[in-house]
Amino acid sequence: MxxxxxxxxxxxxxxxxxxxxxxxxxxxxxxxxxxxxxxxxxxxxxxxxxxxxxxGLTVSDVRSFAHVLDTTPLRDPAGAGEPDRCDVAEVAQHRLGELDQRIARLSSIRDGLASQLTNRFGDLFAPAPAPAPPPGPAPASAPASRSGSCPAAHGT
The missing domain is CATH 1.10.1660.10 (Multidrug-efflux Transporter Regulator; Chain: A; Domain 2)
Structure with missing residues (x-):
């Protein structure tokens, strides 16, 4: 082809x-x-x-575990403890943690802007309420420390 x-x-x-x-x-x-x-x-x-x-992963993230992309599906519990799977989990947790930080920062900026506009313009400005988070489980955050079974994180 x-x-x-x-x-x-x-x-x-x-x-x-x-x-x-x-x-x-x-x-x-x-x-x-x-x-x-x-x-x-x-x-x-x-x-x-x-x-x-x-x-939401980057090319660098995917490249760091490209060697397992064609193996057993990653959601297969039989491969849960393998070192290659650990690479995937570590990269994913790192990226999720970064996204959580960006979301928190942007939410803070949004709240600050809404507050400034309300203080400055009072009744002329009625900010829209912050959007509700999507339904489902709470977003995972990056682990506070690495488990002893995973190697050091890959650079991203």
């Missing part, structure tokens, strides 16, 4: 597919003339990478 077909099948641009290859997230085969060739496994990997990036 050629790069245009893969881009269409994954909803990515050909430039994005090449970029993910440059970043080490994909290793397509090559024809004797040097053209890239892709398999259904490459399409699955690209979809996984795209979903992880859309969920």
């Amino acid at each position: 050629r790069i245009g077909d893969v881009a269409a099948a994954t909803g990515l641009t050909t430039r994005a597919v090449r970029y993910y290859e440059e970043q080490g997230l994909l290793s397509p085969g090559r024809t004797p003339s040097g053209h890239r060739t892709y398999t259904s496994a490459d399409i699955r990997r690209l979809r996984t990478v795209s979903e992880l990036l859309q969920a």
